[in-house]
Amino acid sequence: MSYITSREIRLISHPNGIPTSANFTLAQTELEPLQDGQVLVHNLYMSVDPYMRGRMNGGKSYVPPFELGQPMTGGAVGAVVESRANQLKPGDAVTSSYGWREYFIAKPQELHPVSRDLQPLSVYLGALGMTGMTAWAGLNLVEVKAGDVIFISGAAGAVGSVAGQLAKLRGCKVIGSAGSLEKVKFLREECGFDIAFDYKSSPVFPVIEQLNLAAPNGIDVYFDNVGGEMLEAALSALRVHGRIIACGGISGYNAEIPQPGPTNLFNMTTKRLTMKGLIVGDWLGHQGEFEQEVGGYFRAGKLKHKETVVTGIDKAVGAFIGLFEGNNIGKMIVKLN
Amino acid sequence: MSYITSREIRLISHPNGIPTSANFTLAQTELEPLQDGQVLVHNLYMSVDPYMRGRMNGGKSYVPPFELGQPMTGGAVGAVVESRANQLKPGDAVTSSYGWREYFIAKPQELHPVSRDLQPLSVYLGALGMTGMTAWAGLNLVEVKAGDVIFISGAAGAVGSVAGQLAKLRGCKVIGSAGSLEKVKFLREECGFDIAFDYKSSPVFPVIEQLNLAAPNGIDVYFDNVGGEMLEAALSALRVHGRIIACGGISGYNAEIPQPGPTNLFNMTTKRLTMKGLIVGDWLGHQGEFEQEVGGYFRAGKLKHKETVVTGIDKAVGAFIGLFEGNNIGKMIVKLN
Numbered sequence: 001m002s003y004i005t006s007r008e009i010r011l012i013s014h015p016n017g018i019p020t021s022a023n024f025t026l027a028q029t030e031l032e033p034l035q036d037g038q039v040l041v042h043n044l045y046m047s048v049d050p051y052m053r054g055r056m057n058g059g060k061s062y063v064p065p066f067e068l069g070q071p072m073t074g075g076a077v078g079a080v081v082e083s084r085a086n087q088l089k090p091g092d093a094v095t096s097s098y099g100w101r102e103y104f105i106a107k108p109q110e111l112h113p114v115s116r117d118l119q120p121l122s123v124y125l126g127a128l129g130m131t132g133m134t135a136w137a138g139l140n141l142v143e144v145k146a147g148d149v150i151f152i153s154g155a156a157g158a159v160g161s162v163a164g165q166l167a168k169l170r171g172c173k174v175i176g177s178a179g180s181l182e183k184v185k186f187l188r189e190e191c192g193f194d195i196a197f198d199y200k201s202s203p204v205f206p207v208i209e210q211l212n213l214a215a216p217n218g219i220d221v222y223f224d225n226v227g228g229e230m231l232e233a234a235l236s237a238l239r240v241h242g243r244i245i246a247c248g249g250i251s252g253y254n255a256e257i258p259q260p261g262p263t264n265l266f267n268m269t270t271k272r273l274t275m276k277g278l279i280v281g282d283w284l285g286h287q288g289e290f291e292q293e294v295g296g297y298f299r300a301g302k303l304k305h306k307e308t309v310v311t312g313i314d315k316a317v318g319a320f321i322g323l324f325e326g327n328n329i330g331k332m333i334v335k336l337n
Numbered sequence: 338m339s340y341i342t343s344r345e346i347r348l349i350s351h352p353n354g355i356p357t358s359a360n361f362t363l364a365q366t367e368l369e370p371l372q373d374g375q376v377l378v379h380n381l382y383m384s385v386d387p388y389m390r391g392r393m394n395g396g397k398s399y400v401p402p403f404e405l406g407q408p409m410t411g412g413a414v415g416a417v418v419e420s421r422a423n424q425l426k427p428g429d430a431v432t433s434s435y436g437w438r439e440y441f442i443a444k445p446q447e448l449h450p451v452s453r454d455l456q457p458l459s460v461y462l463g464a465l466g467m468t469g470m471t472a473w474a475g476l477n478l479v480e481v482k483a484g485d486v487i488f489i490s491g492a493a494g495a496v497g498s499v500a501g502q503l504a505k506l507r508g509c510k511v512i513g514s515a516g517s518l519e520k521v522k523f524l525r526e527e528c529g530f531d532i533a534f535d536y537k538s539s540p541v542f543p544v545i546e547q548l549n550l551a552a553p554n555g556i557d558v559y560f561d562n563v564g565g566e567m568l569e570a571a572l573s574a575l576r577v578h579g580r581i582i583a584c585g586g587i588s589g590y591n592a593e594i595p596q597p598g599p600t601n602l603f604n605m606t607t608k609r610l611t612m613k614g615l616i617v618g619d620w621l622g623h624q625g626e627f628e629q630e631v632g633g634y635f636r637a638g639k640l641k642h643k644e645t646v647v648t649g650i651d652k653a654v655g656a657f658i659g660l661f662e663g664n665n666i667g668k669m670i671v672k673l674n
Contacts, residue, residue: 054607061607062577062607062608062609227602227603231602240399246603246605246606246610247606248606249603249606252603258600258601259600260597260598260599260600261597261598261599261600261601261602262597262598262602263595263596263597263598264595264598265564265568265598265599265602266564266583266586266589267614268583268612268613268614269583269584269585269586269614269615269616270391270398270399270614270616271399271614272399272613272614272615272616272619273583273612273613273614274611274612274613274614275605275610275611275612275613276605276609276610276611276612277604277605277606277607277608277609277610277611278606278609279606279607279609282609
């Protein structure tokens with residue numbers, strides 16, 4: 001009986017502030033022999049996502065914290081290499097939450113088979129995966145419709161870049177903020193954003209002024225991936241009865257002490273705004289609908305899946321930390337050997 | 338032709354921080370002679386409300402600012418003393434926005450006739466007026482229903498005390514915070530609140546701890562009249578999919594510099610909360626429905642209209658400023674001679 005050796009990344013201490021490589025270890029483990037009803041999967045790509053930062057803290061949140069000394073989990077797409085289950089055969093591509101590792105054993109019901117027709121398979125971690133579904137769910141959550149002026153922060157990220165493209169497909173005017181000129185170029189030239197600005201380039205012009213310039217008559221919808229000054233600027237620019245998708249707050253994820261909220265939150269009242277929190281997990285019942293609509297756009301060439309790829313599980317921690325330095329354009333993907 | 342002399346309160350300077358009597362003047366004016374199609378109204382009661390503070394600033398908001406040197410406006414209930422319009426006759430009681438003055442001339446279409454059967458007529462400025470309708474609209478805005486645990490800040494105020502009673506009538510568990518033991522007693526003994534606490538009494542126990550004690554399993558709805566630490570405590574106590582009615586922020590109305598928002602606003606995302614801003618003006622189309630439902634409760638003795646009354650237009654400014662010192666239980670009313 002042969003044993004499979006797999007490498008995996010374990011959290012070994014809770015980060016204070018920005019995570020460092022010292023919070024993690026790359027460990028080698030031997031998988032148990034395959035049992036009846038199980039399959040062995042080789043991960044081809046794994047996902048690193050900003051929301052994982054919250055799971056690295058000790059406290060409870062909407063997802064359980066990662067356990068110290070254990071391999072972390074997260075989205076991954078892999079290929080079945082051995083099967084003792086009828087539902088799957090070697091070569092089948094599957095997504096799972098068994099990320100941060102090279103190989104794993106699971107039951108078919110823990111896996112979601114995906115078509116190999118779409119390439120790269122990492123699209124199932126991005127535009128057609130959790131982050132794409134988050135973007136789609138956010139637009140549905142506040143009923144974004146043709147004619148809406150929507151502002152998206154973190155627009156060049158995995159969620160923002162899909163949200164903007166989908167909003168364009170719905171007939172919106174789309175404005176995005178991002179942290180480099182390269183990202184702005186990507187938003188304008190590849191994602192079809194009407195306006196994109198680099199919030200880091202002009203410290204003399206605060207976000208709020210850049211947003212006012214981009215949307216002199218205000219915005220209808222704000223898709224928040226960032227929090228902080230982006231949220232404050234959006235609260236100022238939103239029109240009466242505007243809507244906010246409270247999706248992410250990457251500007252605060254590494255804060256060592258809680259950060260104050262926007263000083264102009266009372267705009268919620270004076271402008272009768274609606275703010276709705278979004279966790280994509282609430283939308284799993286709509287997965288078929290998502291795959292049909294957004295998969296259709298992708299197949300038709302109407303939706304770009306942009307990714308930033310690093311290769312090797314030993315690069316995964318660096319890729320994760322890089323999310324907070326804005327190193328990714330589109331989805332940050334770790335390709336496994 | 339006799340001229341009617343009326344006293345009125347004018348804003349003469351924009352307050353910085355807490356308003357003082359120096360920002361206002363009590364002026365005497367002579368009304369023009371009555372024209373055909375007009376009525377002369379003697380105000381019996383006028384309303385002072387926290388939201389008026391915003392109108393005393395120079396900037397635009399959801400209601401236009403008061404103009405310097407002009408009489409302020411606001412809710413009032415009065416009696417027609419002379420009529421040259423068919424729709425109204427002397428003795429008729431009417432509500433209007435011609436507050437802050439003793440007499441005024443208006444056209445019937447600017448007035449809302451009310452029944453004298455209900456007493457005191459000041460109820461039309463409170464439980465059956467703008468503040469009562471605000472409470473009712475807030476519960477409808479986030480669909481408060483039987484079984485909900487609702488926390489109301491500023492609970493002993495004009496809006497809060499009605500919101501709590503209406504929530505009880507809907508079958509909710511109702512928790513309120515207020516600023517004195519007398520108010521807490523009022524909430525418990527007269528308004529039927531399940532739990533009320535005095536947030537000023539125990540500086541050792543922050544609001545959040547008192548709220549956790551009151552609702553160890555969390556709350557479903559937060560009716561915000563206060564902002565600040567009340568909102569922060571509520572964000573912490575809200576359950577997944579909880580709702581926030583962003584109605585008022587009295588804790589910040591007199592701030593000279595913008596106050597930071599809650600440090601835990603990201604709970605909006607992690608708990609998938611919904612926050613909706615409320616301005617009662619959006620609900621005027623539902624006034625008949627409100628009067629039928631809430632008027633019915635009042636007539637049936639199921640709803641208390643509590644008020645704090647000061648007498649004389651010369652006391653109106655003091656009554657207004659007193660709102661920010663928590664001087665009122667229920668609706669602050671100025672009775673005019």
